[in-house]
Amino acid sequence: MRTVFFNGQFIPEGEAKVSIFDRGYLFADAVYEVVSVLDRKLIDFAGHMGRLARSLAEMSMPPTYHDEQWLELLRALIDRNNLNEGLIYLQISRGNPGDRSFYWPSAETAPTILAFTQNMALLDNPAASAGLSVVTLPDLRWGRADIKTTQLLYASMMKMEAKAAGADDAWLERDGLITEGTSQNAHIVNSEGVLLSHQLDRNILHGITRAAMLSLAGGMNIRYEQRAFTVAEAETAREAFVTSASTFVMPVTSINGKAIGGGKPGPVAGELRRAYIDWAMDNAV
Incomplete structure (x- = not known):
């Protein structure tokens, strides 16, 4: 079973739960990035972090972790899942305001943060x-x-x-x-x-x-x-x-x-x- 990063913790994938009121679930009010991994290393990490920051800004969502924090946790995911080649998905939603509303919640609403690995043959693709x-x-x-x-x-x-x-x-x-x-x-x-x-x-x-x-x-x-x-x-x-x-x-x-x-x-x-x-x-x- 994969280990995922979910709201500040590394946990088994089966234990990660998202509220039915999360805006990512109700409105697709979320941004994401996909970073490829070769030989257990992250490809073009700086480029993906730059685009993540831009997506968050365009959606008027506050930044979450800074780049060094993302680097540390993504490397931890690689190690915990023994990922040699494949992808890491990271996703940030506007979070769970506790009810459904078209209006964005207050700034105090915590975002929902998820990152997970996916094995995939990237180099040897027919x-x-x-x-x-x-x-x-x-x-x-x-x-x-x-x-x-x-x-x-x-x-x-x-x-x-x-x-x-x-x-x-x-x-x-x-x-x-x-x-x-x-x-x-x-x-x-x-x-x-x-x-x-x-x-x-x-x-x-x-x-x-x-x-x-x-x-x-x-x-x-x-x-x-x-x-x-x-x-x-x-x-x-x-x-x-x-x-x-x-x-x-x-x-x-x-x-x-x-x-x-x-x-x-x-x-x-x-x-x-x-x-x-x-x-x-x-x-x-």
Whole structure:
């Protein structure tokens, strides 16, 4: 049985209980982060802590632990669960005010804080050599996709719709433009060899892996532009790939049934995946 961190204590997962009046349960009034773990070390910890602080601020939620405290408790979770490779989820809700109300509770209401581990093979993922298939589906999410909240119902619905269509996942589109994947940032290498990645705005999550990937691309003299691209551009791209904490850099070889790059992972995605993993291991804490 896993040990989880819950409201200041390390306890068995079966002992962690959340009130029926917790705003995370009633309103999805909560933010979260996902940090990958390789060789028992945390990947891009500073980046994830920065985004957590931003999400809390955008939701007018007070900060909880400072970065050094988070680092200490996440390392303790790794040790207590003997996690060599996988993910750590941490989640903060606005807490339990004792009743249901649309209005936010007073500042005295304590947040509910949870962190837990999940074993997962991140390096040896078959999709890295085979590629993913995606379909494009409407982006009907609320207008603040840049805040990493726990209200993920629409993403879950679109993953299930993609699965029913025989695809691995979905890319979301709004007014003919790709915003992002259901739980990943989306990228293509266009017909001119330029890497395109949606600009940072309220329509996409500001991906931590995306930021590291683009920094590496710049150092590798890979031309890139941060702009939205059309579904048609995606379907005719030389390459396509996604980035996230759980996939790193993962090639996409089919979009709406159309083969991308001859149906095989392309060289840019492969180079960036290798570069990202090397960078991640060198900078893990």
